[in-house]
Every structure is written in structure tokens, then in C-alpha cells.
Amino acid sequence: MPTTIKDKCAIVGIGQTEFSEKSGRSELHLTLECVKSAIEDAGLPFSAVDGLVTYSIDGSDEIAVARGLGSKELTFFSRVPHGSGGGAVSMVQQAVLAITTGMCETVVCYRAFNGASGVQPKSTDVGGPLSTDQIHWGWYNPYGLVGPASVAAMYTQRYLHEYNASDESLAEIAVTMRKHAANNPEAMFYQKPMTKEDYFGSPFIVEPLRQYDSSIATDGGCAFVITSAERAKELRHPPAVIRSVAQGSAYDQEVMTSFYRSSITRFPEYELVAKECYQHSGLCANDIDAASLYDPFTSAVLFQLESFGFCKQGEAHEFVKNGNLGVDGQLPCNTSGGQLSEAHLQGINGVTEAVRLIRGTSVNQPVKNDHVLATSGFGVPASAMILGKC
Amino acid sequence: MPKALRMRPVIGHDNRPWWDRIDEGELPIQRCCSCGTLRHPPRPMCWKCQSLESEYINASGKGIVYSYVVVHKPAVPGYEYPLAVGLIELEEGTRIVSNIVGINPEDIEIGMPVEVSIDAVDDEMNLPLFRPASR
Numbered sequence: 001m002p003t004t005i006k007d008k009c010a011i012v013g014i015g016q017t018e019f020s021e022k023s024g025r026s027e028l029h030l031t032l033e034c035v036k037s038a039i040e041d042a043g044l045p046f047s048a049v050d051g052l053v054t055y056s057i058d059g060s061d062e063i064a065v066a067r068g069l070g071s072k073e074l075t076f077f078s079r080v081p082h083g084s085g086g087g088a089v090s091m092v093q094q095a096v097l098a099i100t101t102g103m104c105e106t107v108v109c110y111r112a113f114n115g116a117s118g119v120q121p122k123s124t125d126v127g128g129p130l131s132t133d134q135i136h137w138g139w140y141n142p143y144g145l146v147g148p149a150s151v152a153a154m155y156t157q158r159y160l161h162e163y164n165a166s167d168e169s170l171a172e173i174a175v176t177m178r179k180h181a182a183n184n185p186e187a188m189f190y191q192k193p194m195t196k197e198d199y200f201g202s203p204f205i206v207e208p209l210r211q212y213d214s215s216i217a218t219d220g221g222c223a224f225v226i227t228s229a230e231r232a233k234e235l236r237h238p239p240a241v242i243r244s245v246a247q248g249s250a251y252d253q254e255v256m257t258s259f260y261r262s263s264i265t266r267f268p269e270y271e272l273v274a275k276e277c278y279q280h281s282g283l284c285a286n287d288i289d290a291a292s293l294y295d296p297f298t299s300a301v302l303f304q305l306e307s308f309g310f311c312k313q314g315e316a317h318e319f320v321k322n323g324n325l326g327v328d329g330q331l332p333c334n335t336s337g338g339q340l341s342e343a344h345l346q347g348i349n350g351v352t353e354a355v356r357l358i359r360g361t362s363v364n365q366p367v368k369n370d371h372v373l374a375t376s377g378f379g380v381p382a383s384a385m386i387l388g389k390c
Numbered sequence: 391m392p393k394a395l396r397m398r399p400v401i402g403h404d405n406r407p408w409w410d411r412i413d414e415g416e417l418p419i420q421r422c423c424s425c426g427t428l429r430h431p432p433r434p435m436c437w438k439c440q441s442l443e444s445e446y447i448n449a450s451g452k453g454i455v456y457s458y459v460v461v462h463k464p465a466v467p468g469y470e471y472p473l474a475v476g477l478i479e480l481e482e483g484t485r486i487v488s489n490i491v492g493i494n495p496e497d498i499e500i501g502m503p504v505e506v507s508i509d510a511v512d513d514e515m516n517l518p519l520f521r522p523a524s525r
Contacts, residue, residue, distance in 0.1 A: 143475050143487055144466060144489070145487055146397070146461075154458070158457035158477075161500045259477050260484070
């Protein structure tokens with residue numbers, strides 16, 4: 001039994017559907033499509049898959065996916081709670097734990113949905129037993145604090161105030177992610193760069209956040225395959241070896257609305273998974289060559305740059321200037337365009353891009369790519385991992 | 391067609407006492423019977439001493455704007471936009487999310503003093519709303 005998961009497993013296959021405003025097919029159909037393409041990318045037979053992982057708010061049940069794959073002996077299935085974001089990298093932890101303890105050998109992690117054309121679940125829907133989540137939203141919805149942007153804006157407003165930061169920093173992030181996407185044929189914003197004038201011309205959705213501070217509703221899906229590092233060596237692609245992976249929930253955590261901590265401009269769940277990832281890998285922020293930072297909103301990037309130690313608390317709004325998040329910058333970030341400009345797939349496309357960065361196949365490939373950080377979650381329990389080479 | 395109403399809170403054992411006091415015109419804060427720690431939103435267990443015994447005190451209703459947002463969209467039926475939603479820090483130390491009313495949203499500032507009034511927002515629901523303090 002290993003006493004550490006460091007370098008024991010690797011991501012060996014990635015797959016995705018096209019990203020669009022209207023897929024025209026079911027979420028299960030999208031799921032099976034990207035799962036299939038991930039397994040084929042790994043060069044494994046479908047029968048090799050004996051584990052499946054997704055995260056909550058997923059309409060495609062594990063056994064429905066298994067039936068599509070013709071799985072005869074599925075020995076591990078798991079679903080991470082507090083979905084839409086926090087689960088994307090958490091799935092990796094589930095898979096690694098199962099593989100390193102011999103519960104299964106090869107896990108596919110997936111997420112696909114019709115985020116643009118499909119009917120979104122309504123937070124006011126009440127059915128089944130009374131849940132803590134329903135009680136929770138009752139502290140916000142009656143006042144019209146509804147949806148992720150309104151919550152993100154609350155943190156952002158306080159951040160801008162405390163650090164005397166301007167929305168120029170948010171513009172910088174939005175424009176940089178768009179630039180990356182404009183070069184990515186798979187992105188929703190392929191060949192559609194924008195200027196800061198475009199950014200400042202976009203309407204407010206929830207002040208201080210504008211339309212272009214927000215990610216883009218998308219239909220589509222991604223999947224990836226994890227197996228042991230041993231087995232990975234025999235497969236077709238250079239493996240993205242998992243140096244460390246962490247899941248974290250911190251003091252006074254709510255689902256999105258963690259407004260009651262002494263500070264709401266620090267995110268202890270990010271700080272927790274950063275500490276864990278660095279400790280277990282023996283690496284530090286200086287070792288990270290590129291990152292997929294979960295970016296449902298521009299300001300989430302600021303918060304993570306600080307929590308993961310790329311700059312000091314309160315300084316991220318300066319760090320992002322001067323092209324530091326660009327391909328040639330200090331920390332090439334969200335090189336596919338991220339949730340903001342490639343596609344909003346609740347974080348999973350940040351994982352697949354991190355794998356491409358290690359393989360050296362990103363459309364915006366930085367020269368140095370020994371270690372890549374990928375994160376997920378914003379205001380919910382978070383997760384993060386560090387990928388490296390074989 | 392009947393006028394759309396604001397979204398309702400789902401009421402259960404853990405939040406009913408709070409909403410009942412709102413209907414009586416008070417702004418309650420949950421207090422641990424064992425160690426006296428105040429907490430909001432209400433929940434069954436004290437995070438400091440793990441006591442399951444709690445009671446409610448009435449807040450003074452005075453506080454400051456700790457943070458705020460101005461919602462433009464998505465526009466949900468039952469609300470008027472632009473809609474100011476504040477994170478209010480009460481002078482007792484707990485925070486609460488509510489609307490900031492009686493002021494142009496453009497004039498709201500972090501740190502400004504506010505005070506509560508319990509208002510009937512429709513025939514069926516009372517909410518604690520905050521407006522600039524008179525002092």
C-alpha cells in the first residue's frame with residue numbers, strides 16, 4: 001500500500017465534444033461522446049474502464065454511461081458533492097484514491113451538459129426531503145441575490161475596496177483569456193478577440209461585474225482517463241503524472257455564500273488545497289510553469305493568484321497587469337481561454353488543457369511546462385492538483 | 391395575471407424561529423446558550439463549543455455596509471432593477487444579506503451606516519430591509 005499518491009497515477013487520455021450554444025443532443029449523448037473520445041485518445045479498449053467519476057448536478061448517471069461503454073465489471077463509482085466547479089479537480093482525487101488502493105485500475109472522469117440551450121435547474125425548485133441547501137438559499141433569494149454572478153460580485157466589490165484596486169485588473173484578465181481563446185479553434189470565442197474598450201462597453205450584470213467578467217454559457221462536455229503511472233508508460237501519449245491532488249473545505253464554508261468569515265477577500269478553501277498540493281508534491285509556487293485557474297468570473301483568478309502564492313495578498317490586481325497571464329508572461333494562465341472564453345464547462349476543460357500543457361500540445365503552448373497547476377471551485381469547497389512529466 | 395412575488399424562503403425546523411420573529415417585527419440573532427456566541431444564519435450547532443442549545447436575541451438593527459452589489463440581470467420576476475443587495479455587518483458583529491433601500495444604488499458606499507426596518511414586501515412576506523441610518 002503506498003503511503004503517498006505522489007506520481008502514482010497519470011492522466012492518459014482526454015476527450016471533448018464541440019462547444020456550442022445548442023448541441024441538439026441529450027446530455028447523456030454528449031457525455032458518451034466525450035468519454036469515448038477520451039478512452040480512444042488513451043489508446044485503451046473500452047473494457048479497460050472499471051471506474052467512473054463525476055460531480056454533482058450531473059444528469060448522466062454513472063450506470064447509464066457504463067451501459068454505453070458495455071462495462072461488465074465496474075468496481076468504482078463516485079460523485080463529488082458541491083458541483084459546478086469544485087468537483088472538476090476533486091474527481092482526480094477520487095480516481096487516484098481508488099487506483100492506488102487497488103479498487104480499480106482505470107477511471108474515466110466526465111462532465112457534459114447543455115449549459116446554454118438546456119433548462120437550468122432552478123434554485124427555488126422544491127421536491128423531496130427538505131435539504132440544508134434549500135434552507136441555505138432562503139437567506140439570499142428573497143432579497144434577489146440569485147445566481148453565481150451576484151455572489152461573485154459581493155466578494156469582488158469588497159476586494160476592490162480593501163485593496164484600492166480598479167476594474168482595470170478585471171479587464172486585463174478578460175482580455176487575456178479572450179486572446180487565448182481567439183487562437184483556439186475549439187473555443188466559443190475562436191477568432192473573436194476583444195479590446196479593453198469592448199470590455200468597458202459591456203453592460204453590468206451585477207455591479208461591479210460586467211458581462212465580460214462572466215464565463216460563457218456552453219453546451220458540451222469533456223472527459224479524461226486516469227490510470228496507474230506504471231500502466232501509463234505503455235500508452236500512446238506522454239502521461240500527465242499527478243504529483244499531488246487535494247480537496248478542501250474550510251472554516252465557515254457555505255455553498256458560494258461564505259460571507260461570514262472575518263475576511264471575505266481571502267478564500268481559506270483555496271489556501272487549504274494550495275498548502276496540501278505543495279506539501280504533498282514537494283513543490284512551491286515558483287515551480288509552477290503554467291496554470292488552469294478556475295475562472296467562472298474574472299475576479300476568481302485574482303483570488304487564486306493570491307491563495308496559491310503567486311503573489312501576496314492584495315497584490316494580484318497588480319500582478320495581472322503587463323501580460324503576466326499571457327503565454328510569455330510570468331504565469332501563463334488558462335491558455336485555452338478558460339471558462340471565460342473557451343467554454344464554461346464547470347471547470348473540467350481546465351483539466352484537459354492542463355494535460356495538453358504537459359504534453360506540449362496547447363494551441364498557446366508556453367516553452368516551459370514541467371509543472372502545471374489546475375484548480376476548481378469558487379466560493380464552494382475547492383480542489384487543485386499539480387501535474388508533471390514522467 | 392397575478393403580480394409576481396419575491397422568492398420565498400423554504401422554512402424548516404432550523405430557521406422557523408428566526409422567520410417567526412421577523413413576522414413579529416424583530417430582527418433576531420441566534421445565540422448559543424452555552425458560550426453566548428452569536429451566529430447567522432441560524433443553525434443547530436454552535437461552531438465554537440458544539441452546544442445544541444440556542445436562543446434568540448433582538449438585534450439593535452444598526453450596522454454598516456460591509457459589501458454590496460447592484461443586480462441588473464438576470465431580472466427575476468418579483469423584483470425591481472437595478473436592485474441593491476448588501477452584506478450588512480450588524481453592530482453585534484454578525485453579518486446578514488439584505489436589500490439596501492431608500493437610496494440611489496449609485497450612492498451606496500462600503501462602510502456607510504444603515505438601520506433595519508421590517509417591511510411587508512407583499513401580503514404574505516415580511517423581510518428585514520436596510521436603509522441609510524438617520525443618525
